Amino acid sequence: AQKVTQAQTEISVVEKEDVTLDCVYETRDTTYYLFWYKQPPSGELVFLIRRNSFDEQNEISGRYSWNFQKSTSSFNFTITASQVVDSAVYFCALSERTQGGSEKLVFGKGTKLTVNP
């Protein structure tokens, strides 16, 4: 079965520090997708990125960057120059194909990031 491990339960940093959120996954599928979602205190989950298993290029979007390493089954997320607004719970997720042929997401337990001024 698919599994996503986010070993860091909570991280606290001071504004402008860089911070990396770790994600390690397990899957038997050869084709799969990895995701990061952000959940601010307001409650809704916000989609950040989707990465397919054939694309190992790292991606940068503003202050956010993602490092996908298939060899270590990791998909880590780095926030550069963190800001207070980055405070949220961040979930890593992995696609899982169901018996009916559709897909659903398997979420990690989440990492709560607190950025202090």
Next chain:
Amino acid sequence: DTEVTQTPKHLVMGMTNKKSLKCEQHMGHRAMYWYKQKAKKPPELMFVYSYEKLSINESVPSRFSPECPNSSLLNLHLHALQPEDSALYLCASSRDLFYTGELFFGEGSRLTVL
């Protein structure tokens, strides 16, 4: 502003009550989802609708009854709930069932069962 709207934002109900949660999206998405999230836990999938038909039911107790009247609306009917059903209920949508990754979530309905 979120493009998936959920009402009510907060709901308190007794174990004998019948209530409904509502979800609406106008992005033309054809797949809609209900998730349940307990405090400090990840979301857990409950139901998935694709083109207004129930596609996935994650063995959810029958006291939760989903309904998809049209492609823009998703309801969750609640009856005879237990206190342990208290949670944040999140609705989400995606372009279609096989594009589940890029989900658009609402802000959730926080349910308290007394």
